[in-house]
Amino acid sequence: MKLNIKNETSRLRAVxxxxxxxxxxxxxxxxAYDPKSIEHIKAGTYPKEEDMVAEMQAVASIFEKYNVKVYRPEIIENYNQIFARDIALVIDDVFIKSNILPDREKEIKAIQYVIDQIEPKKVNKAPSEDIHFEGGDIIVHNDHIFIGTYKGDDYSDCIVARTNMKGVAYIKSLFPNKTVKxxxxRKSMQDPKDNALHLDCCFQPVGKNKAIIHKEGFRNLDDYKYLVDFFGNENLFHIDRDEMYYMNSNIFSISEDVVISEKGFTRLNVWLRNLNITVEEVPYTEIAKQEGLLRCSTMPLIRD
Structure with a gap:
């Protein structure tokens, strides 16, 4: 398999x-690893397996409609394998295994049959256990790589901080010719409305030169301003605290002019359609209860 991921929006071929x-x-x-899951565990509204299976099948059907090759993890009994984005990522033609929470190591083994189809020298794993990163924090944008991190002194005690500066440095070392920013x-184990679990929970490029963004997801205003200057404010769709909570920035692009989005994202989906982007709507509110949505549950392998 020849991998190719240059950005978030080119035509998807394998995932x-x-x-x-x-x-x-x-x-x-x-x-639980995040405040939103805890909220639903306490409320007795944690998602049921049959509902989540149905939601993911709706996404699989859309991939089939667009002739996308879909790989699914091998089933591990009684184990959460929804969020494929966390465990690995592809940049250019390089497959990178994430250093994830130790409890989740089994997940990467469940896609070993996919990894076996990749040229071995193109498969990378961080050389040290203190190098942390997850795929949801890493957004590829042609010659740029945007990476979410957490610079608070309490990083080691913050279970919702998934990518550290050593992780950023490692990605930089793999791609010296790209601009890595x-x-x-912002992180919170208490309130999911104040917790940007990954970068794709508060920012994602879409279409040709647009992006979805949640200003308050960034601890440093200069980081937010960097993206405003990069894309242009007129090209940004700003989501509020509630829309961030429901994961409006975590949609998934099949191409520059086709996206999969949650059917309840009314305001966002209108904006996308006004850009002449086809919006394939799916139900995904049950999976969202675990603080992840469409981008979190997909890991692209090949885009044109």
Missing amino acids: VLGTATSNGPVPKIEE EFDL
Whole structure:
């Protein structure tokens, strides 16, 4: 398999889509990795497996409609394998295994059959366990790589901080000819409306030169201004705190003019259609309860 990912919006040809099959029991609060899951565990509204399976099948059907090759993880019994974006990523023709939370190491083994189809010298793993990054924090934009991180002194105690500056430096070392820019994200284990779990929870390019952004997701105003200057304010769709909570920036592009979006994202979907982008709407509110949406559950392998 010859990988090729230069950006978030070129025509998709092959993708790993996570699975909700055999997702396991409702986790205990102390087992949850994010404040939104905890909120739903406490409320008794944590998503049911059959609902999440149906939501992911709706996405698989759209990929089929657009002739996208879809790879699914091998099933691990009673284990959450929904968020394929966390475990690995592709930049250019390079496959990079993430250094993720230790409890989730099994997930990468479930896509080993995909990795086996890639030229071995193109498969990378960070050389040290203290180099942290997840795919949701890394957005490829042609000759730029945007990376979400957390620069707070409490990084080591902050379970919602998934990418550190050593992770940023590692990605830089792999792609010395690209401009790598990190963004210090707002984190909270108490309130999911104040928690940008990954960069794609508060920012994502879409279409030809547009992007979705949540200003308050950035701890440093200069980071936000960098993106405003980069894209131009007129090309940005600003989402508010509630829209960020419901994951409006976490849609997924099949091409510059086709996106998959949650059917409840009314304001965003109108804006996208006004740009002549085809919006394929799916139900994804149950999966969203785990603080992840469409980009989080997909890991692109090949785009034109």
